[in-house]
Amino acid sequence: MQEEMVEPAVRGTRYVIDAAAESGTVRRVVLTSSIGAVAMDPRREPDAVVDESCWSDLDFCKKTKNWYCYGKAAAERAAWEAAAARGVDLVVVVPVLVQGPALQPSVNASLMHVLKYLNGSAKTYANAVQAYVHVRDAADAHVRVFEAPRAAGRYICADAVLHREDVVRTLRKSFPGYPVPERCSDEVNPRKQPYKISNQRLRELGLEFTPAAQALYDTVVCFQEKGILPLPVPAPTPASPDA
The missing domain is CATH 3.90.25 (UDP-galactose 4-epimerase; domain 1)
Structure with missing residues (x-):
């Protein structure tokens, strides 16, 4: 299961970043991540707010064999590493x-x-x-973070x-x-x-x-x-x- 879910996700994400960098015409890449990359953390306090600073604990995901969340977190981390190395402007939407x-x-x-x-x-x-x-809000979020010049980093998409x-x-x-x-x-x-979750960053984009x-x-x-x-x-x- 690890080989089926994790490796293709990580490899495919890197391919996309490499292709964007080599094209010379892509001004921004918007990646669809998942709440699975964010919320799977057993150490999070009950009153803590899940926001863009949160990451799923890879060791915990591996221990519990939650390969979906492991793959989503690993793929997003790989995207950030590849974007930094290739100089690609990356913005990530994190839908629930x-x-x-x-x-x-x-x-x-x-x-x-x-x-x-x-x-x-x-x-x-x-x-x-x-x-x-709502699926329409998820679609709207992708358009907004692509078009807004000031958009950067991660954006949790949740109602x-x-x-x-x-x-x-x-x-x-x-x-x-x-x-x-x-x-x-x-x-x-x-x-x-x-649990508490913040959608403040997307609301700031309207x-x-x-x-x-x-x-x-x-x-x-x-x-x-x-x-x-x-x-x-x-x-x-x-x-x-x-x-």
Whole structure:
């Protein structure tokens, strides 16, 4: 798994930086990183704010075999090293879990995060938290950091951090016809508290974030429009006693 996820990511990132440097015409490279490169740090205090200064702990990722986060962190670090060595102007957007309308016909891992709560495959929800952002905001962020002359460094792209209970409650309220789970899989441990995350740098570039609830809603509508999720059958109306 390490060879499959880490090495291609690192190698591919370096290739892009090298190609940009050798072209002689690229004025800025905008790299899409991931919250996986930022948030996986067991030493972070509960009240600490996750911002652009944070990095995932590579040793911890390796110890826990979290090769996704390891690969994202390693690839971004490689990009910064290569950009510095080749004199490339690099800016990095760090999206959290992206939701909203999808262009591709298939369901990727990010969208399956929501689909499983609607199609009956998940009977419970996890005692866990996640940060969310609308796909249009993620796209907007890339344009803004490319066009703004003063843009530099990393930019976390996130609206809010939600507990899974908040997610399923939002889905249930907007789409009551689907079998959204009502029970947590962990009924022993205390409810996980959302961590704090900063999107200040992108807001300073003028990005106004779409509420996470809207991103979830747009995701489900996309599923319906693509036929991935059938329209719910309305509950039958009870017969009138006088009928």
